[in-house]
Structure formats: structure tokens, C-alpha cells
Amino acid sequence: MSNINIKINGQEVSVPAGISILEAAKSINVHIPTLCYLKDVNVIGACRMCLCEVTGQRALVAACVFPCSEGMEIFTNSPKVREARKVTLELILSNHNRECTTCERSGVCELQQTAEDLNVRDIRFPAMQEEKYVIDDVSPSVVRDPSKCILCNRCVSVCKDVQGLGALGATQRGFSKEIAPAFGLPLADSNCINCGQCIINCPVGALKEKDDTEKVWAAIADPNKHVVVHAAPSVRAGLGEAFGLERGSLVSGKLAAALRRLGFDKVFDTNFAADLTIMEEGTELIGRVTEGGKLPMITSCSPGWIKYCEMYYPDLLAHLSSCKSPQEMMGAVLKTHYAESNGIDINDIFVVSVMPCTAKKYEVQRPEMKVKGVQETDVSITVRELARMINEAGIDFNTLPDENFDEYYGDYTGAGTIFGATGGVMEAAARTAVEVITGKEAENIDYEAVRGVEGVKSAAIKAGDLTLNVMVAHGGSNIRTVMDKLRAGELNDYHFIELMACPGGCVNGGGQPIVNAQEKMTHDIRVERAKALYHEDADVLKFRKSHENPSVQKLYKEYLGEPNSHKAHEILHTKYEQKPQIDYKK
Amino acid sequence: MDDFVSIDNLTPLKEIIAKHKGAPGCAMPILQEAQEVYGYLPIELQKTIAEELGVSLSEIFGIVTFYTQFTLVRKGKYRVGICLGTACYVRGAQNIVDRFCRELNVEVGGTTPDMKFTVDATRCLGACGLAPVMMINEDVYGALTPDMAPDIIAKY
Numbered sequence: 189m190s191n192i193n194i195k196i197n198g199q200e201v202s203v204p205a206g207i208s209i210l211e212a213a214k215s216i217n218v219h220i221p222t223l224c225y226l227k228d229v230n231v232i233g234a235c236r237m238c239l240c241e242v243t244g245q246r247a248l249v250a251a252c253v254f255p256c257s258e259g260m261e262i263f264t265n266s267p268k269v270r271e272a273r274k275v276t277l278e279l280i281l282s283n284h285n286r287e288c289t290t291c292e293r294s295g296v297c298e299l300q301q302t303a304e305d306l307n308v309r310d311i312r313f314p315a316m317q318e319e320k321y322v323i324d325d326v327s328p329s330v331v332r333d334p335s336k337c338i339l340c341n342r343c344v345s346v347c348k349d350v351q352g353l354g355a356l357g358a359t360q361r362g363f364s365k366e367i368a369p370a371f372g373l374p375l376a377d378s379n380c381i382n383c384g385q386c387i388i389n390c391p392v393g394a395l396k397e398k399d400d401t402e403k404v405w406a407a408i409a410d411p412n413k414h415v416v417v418h419a420a421p422s423v424r425a426g427l428g429e430a431f432g433l434e435r436g437s438l439v440s441g442k443l444a445a446a447l448r449r450l451g452f453d454k455v456f457d458t459n460f461a462a463d464l465t466i467m468e469e470g471t472e473l474i475g476r477v478t479e480g481g482k483l484p485m486i487t488s489c490s491p492g493w494i495k496y497c498e499m500y501y502p503d504l505l506a507h508l509s510s511c512k513s514p515q516e517m518m519g520a521v522l523k524t525h526y527a528e529s530n531g532i533d534i535n536d537i538f539v540v541s542v543m544p545c546t547a548k549k550y551e552v553q554r555p556e557m558k559v560k561g562v563q564e565t566d567v568s569i570t571v572r573e574l575a576r577m578i579n580e581a582g583i584d585f586n587t588l589p590d591e592n593f594d595e596y597y598g599d600y601t602g603a604g605t606i607f608g609a610t611g612g613v614m615e616a617a618a619r620t621a622v623e624v625i626t627g628k629e630a631e632n633i634d635y636e637a638v639r640g641v642e643g644v645k646s647a648a649i650k651a652g653d654l655t656l657n658v659m660v661a662h663g664g665s666n667i668r669t670v671m672d673k674l675r676a677g678e679l680n681d682y683h684f685i686e687l688m689a690c691p692g693g694c695v696n697g698g699g700q701p702i703v704n705a706q707e708k709m710t711h712d713i714r715v716e717r718a719k720a721l722y723h724e725d726a727d728v729l730k731f732r733k734s735h736e737n738p739s740v741q742k743l744y745k746e747y748l749g750e751p752n753s754h755k756a757h758e759i760l761h762t763k764y765e766q767k768p769q770i771d772y773k774k
Numbered sequence: 775m776d777d778f779v780s781i782d783n784l785t786p787l788k789e790i791i792a793k794h795k796g797a798p799g800c801a802m803p804i805l806q807e808a809q810e811v812y813g814y815l816p817i818e819l820q821k822t823i824a825e826e827l828g829v830s831l832s833e834i835f836g837i838v839t840f841y842t843q844f845t846l847v848r849k850g851k852y853r854v855g856i857c858l859g860t861a862c863y864v865r866g867a868q869n870i871v872d873r874f875c876r877e878l879n880v881e882v883g884g885t886t887p888d889m890k891f892t893v894d895a896t897r898c899l900g901a902c903g904l905a906p907v908m909m910i911n912e913d914v915y916g917a918l919t920p921d922m923a924p925d926i927i928a929k930y
Binding site: 348353354355356357358359360361368369371372378382769770772 | 813817821829830831832833834835836840846925
């Protein structure tokens with residue numbers, strides 16, 4: 189595209205034709221405040237925080253939607269602009285529930301930050317609305333507090349356009365307007381998949397995860413409970429950000445150290461269960477390919493995707509792998525093999541999982557996720573909740589030494605760790621499946637074709653005489669694209685499909701630390717966090733294939749027998765059923 | 775009783791949807807006609823519309839709750855809409871509303887127990903020259919005084 193010349197605050201700058209004033213200003217590090225803007229997702233000029241003066245324009249213009257043209261003269265910081273923004277912000281604040289000191293967003297709130305940036309010290313307008321909002325905390329995953337909502341529409345756009353769902357929408361009008369599910373239903377009874385993408389894209393504290401930290405503290409304090417914890421692959425790529433470390437810092441060692449200092453009896457790693465998943469899922473795939481089973485087989489790790497499938501593609505449920513997710517496999521193994529071999533009563537062991545995910549909170553309480561009649565995972569907390577616990581305990585995360593996870597269920601390979609990025613499960617499965625099918629070591633185990641943030645990726649993987657056609661998609665809209673094709677019979681040549689509900693996979697899960705919209709303008713956190721995982725896989729870990737995990741091998745020898753054995757099926761596999769999209773008859 | 779179609783019978787709705795589906799902005803005429811046929815737009819109808827149009831229920835619900843002409847609850851056979859726009863208001867429309875409510879023994883927005891009348895206060899009906907003005911279904915009444923209420927009601 190050709191460049192044009194514009195002037196921002198008197199500074200001459202050459203920018204690509206047609207980009208917005210906001211983008212142009214960003215390119216020369218001129219900060220324009222925004223609230224509703226979310227790059228590529230919600231570009232609607234609604235909040236009016238980004239108002240700027242353009243010579244020749246009668247009124248102030250919204251920088252996020254106003255395209256630059258040749259010779260344009262822009263002022264982002266005139267008295268008129270400053271006053272307009274301030275009045276608008278004060279009006280927004282006048283109806284905002286300003287309980288900042290106890291709000292979980294404090295410190296990472298875009299509204300709070302904007303008020304600070306604009307030096308707002310007084311709100312000249314009284315609140316026009318009586319407190320009448322009801323907090324929706326029915327869902328095990330997402331809590332909606334409309335008293336803090338600033339009607340920016342970001343959650344609505346993310347849910348509708350990125351996730352293809354539209355669980356949240358604008359309802360009513362004027363002062364009665366509320367972003368909510370249809371008919372005032374709780375999110376739990378709407379078509380919400382619990383992914384939490386609304387949370388990580390909310391500028392304020394109107395959407396947050398259901399906080400389960402008290403349950404964890406209580407278990408740790410209970411002398412009769414043996415409390416074990418395990419953390420998901422992508423936690424080590426996101427957690428550091430909550431303590432001011434650079435995006436995509438790999439913090440596996442500090443993570444283990446922090447968990448130990450919180451008082452958990454054992455500190456294990458979900459990556460172990462990811463390796464176990466590959467053994468089970470890979471074997472299941474080989475079985476379906478060689479003996480004739482439902483193909484393409486589709487991954488079942490992402491609980492958001494599972495609910496998506498149950499609601500929108502119930503006719504295709506047979507394509508799902510019967511494997512439980514790593515979180516649940518871990519819980520099942522800990523409550524059986526670990527408990528038995530350490531003489532702990534199944535009822536005294538308390539399993540906590542740290543997940544990049546809010547849908548995992550939904551998954552733990554699903555009736556399918558039981559072993560020997562007890563819930564496999566007692567509590568699932570997000571990365572943000574873990575960060576709060578670490579702060580609450582007075583642990584200085586950044587000065588912690590690097591420690592190891594406890595042996596056996598804390599041992600993992602690079603294949604397990606890359607589960608956290610889109611394409612990771614596919615690559616991990618390929619590493620194992622190819623070697624199992626051919627019976628010899630593969631020359632190349634880096635499957636670049638399935639990596640990266642392209643929405644839908646496909647590849648042909650050679651395994652001896654066999655070619656496995658695979659597909660990877662992430663984010664609800666891309667899932668829809670793939671599933672609609674599958675329903676239409678266009679994917680009959682495919683063998684294996686990896687689907688993850690969140691864009692970018694777990695590294696960008698709804699339970700990860702908040703990254704504000706301005707930062708997302710210039711950084712793709714999906715890429716930056718994934719890099720940490722691929723780095724651990726390639727440069728840090730001794731083993732890079734799940735079937736080489738010595739502890740997984742040991743578990744099969746000691747307990748499970750073979751992958752897909754009767755025992756394995758009993759504790760590690762399940763099946764799913766159709767669910768209504770909108771459960772209004774409840 | 776009124777002559778609205780029961781929401782158990784979705785056939786007329788599906789015909790309405792089929793007629794408009796595909797046209798830009800088709801949700802509006804579908805919702806308008808559905809309300810004419812069924813009298814109101816409960817979740818069952820909105821869900822069907824959302825599914826048939828391939829949009830989310832929250833999107834349809836957003837439209838229905840944005841426009842005051844749509845209703846989520848059953849209304850009477852005759853919908854008395856009294857304008858409370860600026861011109862009508864300054865010409866005493868509030869007294870008209872109060873009188874109709876008293877005559878029919880309902881609150882604003884309420885429906886008589888026999889499902890015959892619903893009284894609503896509306897925004898501008900666009901006939902300010904006739905202020906104060908009201909509509910009962912498609913019939914327009916202008917230059918109203920409170921004492922005209924009993925006679926107007928008696929016509930229905």
C-alpha cells in the first residue's frame with residue numbers, strides 16, 4: 189500500500205494510506221486513550237475516549253475509526269480534546285461502581301489507568317442510576333457484574349465474532365442498557381462455553397472468573413487433607429506477566445517453587461498427564477485408522493470446545509476422542525494410582541489444578557469427571573488466581589529459585605509442554621504416532637506446518653507407508669468453519685483434527701493474566717507466549733516425545749498395562765452427550 | 775379472548791421467516807409480522823427466529839428489547855397507545871393516560887384480566903397536530919380530552 193504524509197501534533201509522519209489515526213499515532217509512540225477499541229475485533233468508535241481534533245473537521249473525530257488521508261493535520265492533545273475526553277470519562281465513571289480497592293481488576297483495569305492518565309481527580313456528575321444490578325455468579329466459570337460494565341461492547345464482539353457464539357449481547361436501551369445473555373438468563377444457562385475470552389478482553393472488572401482461592405487455602409490448612417497441585421503447560425508461559433516479567437517469559441522453575449511455598453504437599457505437572465493423553469489418544473487414533481473407527485478423530489482436551497460440540501454439533505460427537513482432558517486424567521491417576529501407592533485414602537486426597545482456563549472450572553464438576561465415585565479434580569484455579577495467592581502469601585515470585593516439580597507425576601517431555609499452544613497436541617501426537625507406526629526413530633520431530641496462529645492449518649504427516657491428514661483450528665469461529673465442513677462431508681480424507689476453543693490455544697486462554705488492549709495493538713501474546721513453550725521443548729527438556737517419558741512408561745508398567753487397556757478406559761476415558769444451546773426451561 | 779395464534783403452532787412463524795430470510799435487515803420485518811400474528815415475542819419464537827436466521831438469540835433479543843414496539847409479554851386484543859411525546863404531553867396527555875387507566879382499572883403497561891385492552895404510554899406517534907393523540911391498534915384518535923375515554927372504550 190502506498191504511504192501518505194500526515195502531521196500529528198505538528199510532527200510530520202509518513203504512514204500507510206487508510207490506517208486509522210489511532211494506529212498512526214501509535215506508530216510514533218503518541219498515546220491516545222481507548223476503552224472500547226480492541227484491534228481487529230471491536231473497532232466501533234463508541235467510547236469516545238480517543239477523540240482527536242482534525243483540521244477542517246467540524247467536530248472531534250474518533251481516532252480508532254477515522255482513516256488518515258494525505259495532508260491530514262491531527263491534534264491528539266489540544267485543550268478541546270483534553271476537555272472532551274475528561275468529560276466523557278467522568279460521565280462513564282459517574283455510573284461506574286468504583287469499588288477499586290476491592291476490585292480484582294485493580295492495577296490491570298483500563299478504566300482506572302485511563303482515569304490516571306487523564307488526571308481525573310474529581311467527578312463532576314452525580315450517578316444517574318440507582319443501584320439495581322444483579323451479579324450473575326451462577327456459572328462455575330464466569331461472573332458477570334453489570335455495575336462495573338462500561339458498555340464498550342468488547343465482550344460482545346469477542347463472543348460473537350471471534351468465538352462464533354453470541355452468548356452476550358446488548359439488551360434494552362438508554363440507561364437500562366445492559367450487556368447480558370438473552371432474556372436475562374444466567375450465563376450458565378446460555379450458550380456460553382465458559383471459555384473466558386470475554387474476561388480477558390474486558391477493560392474493567394465487569395467479567396471475571398469465579399474465585400476459588402478460598403477453597404484452596406482451606407484445603408491446604410486442613411491437616412486431614414493431602415493436597416496436591418499440578419499446573420497446565422501454558423501456565424509457565426503466562427504466569428510471569430502477573431509479576432511484571434516480560435510477555436512470554438518461561439517460568440517453570442519459579443512456578444514449581446511458588447507452588448511448594450504455598451504449602452501444597454506435592455507439586456506435580458499437568459504436562460505429565462499431557463504425555464499420558466498422547467499415549468491414550470495416539471493409540472486410539474492408530475486404532476481408528478488401522479481397524480476402522482470414526483474418522484477424522486477430534487481432540488477432546490479443551491472443555492470449551494467440548495461444550496461447543498455438545499451444543500452445536502451433537503450429531504458429530506462420535507468424532508471426539510474418548511480421552512479425558514489432561515486435567516482430568518491427572519486427577520484420575522492421582523486419586524487412584526498415586527493415592528493407592530502412597531497409602532492415602534481417596535477421600536483424603538485433594539487435587540488442585542492451575543489452568544489457563546475458566547472452562548476447566550466447569551469441567552471439574554461435570555458428572556463424567558469422576559473416578560471411583562469421587563470428583564477427580566477438586567478445584568481448578570486460573571493463572572490469575574494463582575498469582576493472587578502468591579501475592580497473598582507474601583512470596584516474592586521474581587526472586588524465587590528455579591525448582592523442579594516433584595518426581596513421577598511431575599516429569600514431562602517437550603511434547604507435553606507444547607500442548608499449551610495451538611497445534612501442540614497435534615505435533616505431540618504426531619511425534620509419537622509416527623514412531624509407533626513405523627517402529628523406528630523419526631528424523632524430524634518439528635512439525636512446523638501445524639504451528640503458528642493461522643486460524644485453520646492442515647498438514648500431511650508421513651508415517652511409513654501411511655499418510656495422516658491432519659487439521660488444526662483454534663477459536664470458536666474457526667472451529668465452526670471446520671465443523672461445518674465436517675458435517676458437509678468435506679473432511680472425509682482427514683484422520684485427525686485438533687480443536688481448541690481459545691484463539692491461539694491455551695496460551696491465550698480465558699484464565700491467563702490480563703493484557704490490555706493497547707498492548708495487544710503491537711504484540712501478539714499468542715505468539716509470544718507460545719514461543720516460551722517451544723523454547724522449553726527444544727532447548728530445555730531432555731525428552732521431547734511423550735512415549736519417552738520414563739514416568740509415563742512406569743505408570744503403564746505398574747498400573748495401566750497398555751495404552752487403551754481396560755484399566756485405562758475405566759479411569760482415563762469418557763463420552764459426551766448433546767446439551768441444549770439455551771437452557772431456558774430449567 | 776383475542777385471535778392471536780398460539781405459540782405452540784410455529785408454522786405461521788416459519789412462513790414469515792421464509793418470506794424475508796436473506797434480505798438485509800430481515801430480522802425487523804420478521805419480528806414485526808410475528809408479533810402481529812402471535813401478539814407478543816416470547817423466547818420460543820425468538821429462539822426459532824435466531825436458529826432459522828443463523829444468528830444468536832442474544833442478537834434477536836437485543837433488537838426486541840431496543841424497540842418499544844416489541845413486547846415480551848402477551849398484550850390485550852386492543853392496544854391503547856397514548857402518546858407522551860413532547861407536543862401531546864404539553865397538551866395534557868398525562869391526564870388521558872390516567873383516565874384510560876382508571877376506566878380500565880390497569881396500570882400503564884398493564885392488560886385487563888379479560889385480555890381485551892392493554893394501555894401503553896408511547897413515544898411520538900408523528901401526529902403532533904392532533905395532540906393529544908392516541909392509537910388503538912390501527913385507529914387514530916386526536917384532540918383528546920379525558921372525558922372521551924368511556925365512549926372510545928365502548929366502541930371495542
